[in-house]
Amino acid sequence: xxxxxxxxxxxxxNRMKKFQIVFVCLLLTQLVQAQQFSQLLPIYxxxxxxxxxxxxxxxxxxxSINYFQDYRGLSDSPKMLHVALHYPxxxxxxxxxxxxxxxxxxxxxxxxxxVSYRYKLNFxxxxxxxxxxxxxxxxxxxxxxxxxxxxxxxxxxxxxxxSAFSVNGNAGLVLRKTFTSGFASESNSQRLVVGFSxxxxxxxxxxxxxxxxxFARKNHFYxxxxxTYPILTDIRTRLLxxxxxxxxxxxxHTLLGNVAFYNAFEVDLGFNTAGKIILAxxxxxPEVIEDDNIRLKLGLIYDTKSYIDTNPLGISFSIIYTYxxxxxxxEL
Amino acid sequence: MEMDTTILYNVITPNGDGxxxxxxxxxxxxxxSVELYVFNSWGHTVYENVNYNNDWGGxxxxxxxxxxxxxxxxxLDGTSLSSAISIIYE
Numbered sequence: 203x204x205x206x207x208x209x210x211x212x213x214x215x216n217r218m219k220k221f222q223i224v225f226v227c228l229l230l231t232q233l234v235q236a237q238q239f240s241q242l243l244p245i246y247x248x249x250x251x252x253x254x255x256x257x258x259x260x261x262x263x264x265x266s267i268n269y270f271q272d273y274r275g276l277s278d279s280p281k282m283l284h285v286a287l288h289y290p291x292x293x294x295x296x297x298x299x300x301x302x303x304x305x306x307x308x309x310x311x312x313x314x315x316x317v318s319y320r321y322k323l324n325f326x327x328x329x330x331x332x333x334x335x336x337x338x339x340x341x342x343x344x345x346x347x348x349x350x351x352x353x354x355x356x357x358x359x360x361x362x363x364x365s366a367f368s369v370n371g372n373a374g375l376v377l378r379k380t381f382t383s384g385f386a387s388e389s390n391s392q393r394l395v396v397g398f399s400x401x402x403x404x405x406x407x408x409x410x411x412x413x414x415x416x417f418a419r420k421n422h423f424y425x426x427x428x429x430t431y432p433i434l435t436d437i438r439t440r441l442l443x444x445x446x447x448x449x450x451x452x453x454x455h456t457l458l459g460n461v462a463f464y465n466a467f468e469v470d471l472g473f474n475t476a477g478k479i480i481l482a483x484x485x486x487x488p489e490v491i492e493d494d495n496i497r498l499k500l501g502l503i504y505d506t507k508s509y510i511d512t513n514p515l516g517i518s519f520s521i522i523y524t525y526x527x528x529x530x531x532x533e534l
Numbered sequence: 535m536e537m538d539t540t541i542l543y544n545v546i547t548p549n550g551d552g553x554x555x556x557x558x559x560x561x562x563x564x565x566x567s568v569e570l571y572v573f574n575s576w577g578h579t580v581y582e583n584v585n586y587n588n589d590w591g592g593x594x595x596x597x598x599x600x601x602x603x604x605x606x607x608x609x610l611d612g613t614s615l616s617s618a619i620s621i622i623y624e
Contacts, residue, residue: 348544356547
């Protein structure tokens, strides 16, 4: 049966555009999931890297540096450096973000570049929903000179400098709901935040030297629930729950409690189902310029695994530096 | 047997070619107790065996683990040794 066109038959140009759109959609839906569990490490430190809808959650220009080292004392233990910038515009309704993620672990060195976009819809004075899209490029390289192999004649590890690229796409939603309470103020209100995101990865170029990373097709899913409750005018508590379901890493839960005093000093205590206790403390530097907010946070993670009795193997630490700045006054 | 002489191999390539398909250690028969614990970067245990016999091939519950870096604790007669380990596929 011939198709019935209610509109003029699309021109070649229009068909090409449709083809391109379909191609991009297919690409996004097929983007897969390498394991790359290293990408999951800092989820409780910078959730915005995993959910593009949560970039610039405060509506401020934001810059952050996060250094993380895990399993200190173990040779070739994981080390991670994460740098992120978030820039809001359209009077905070929209924002773009970028991050660089560098991770070394064992013989692997992994680098990720990512950009994100989010748009916020205000449904009322106290509720907003943000949607975001992100795309990233992930590069994995390993150095065979770090390998100690039982069988030295293995061709798979005989060549140094093998590498592989992958592309990842992610999408997310975040809902924020503000409630009134007795101690609420503009900067210290009772809030509920619920976020969900999915990340898909795909190796698009297998190795240049004959090796490749043949990962199973799975997606990464992330969920975050945060509830902030002011208990006094200048003291607020926050309960944060994150969950990730990821290829190779299984399901992971993290529960984090946070108490902030005078919006200047905070303490975190958390527990991860992998058996890690998370301790962190941060403070905000005095405001130099109005609306500036510079914060420094130091964290310590202790692995409670009883069989890891070769301390300090189970100890990790992270250093987080964050800078927020209100740029809306510069918008036309 | 001296623990200090135990070589901690840190790569396996479980592709069935007979080369580095499993994580091996030399002279395990000289120890009365050999335990192996492997965990990923999250800290999740992906393999544990309190009577290890050079037979772990990069799997969890029988399924191949994704390529990447993992970490293991090898306990020989109660003494712990540890290392990172990389899984590489062809």
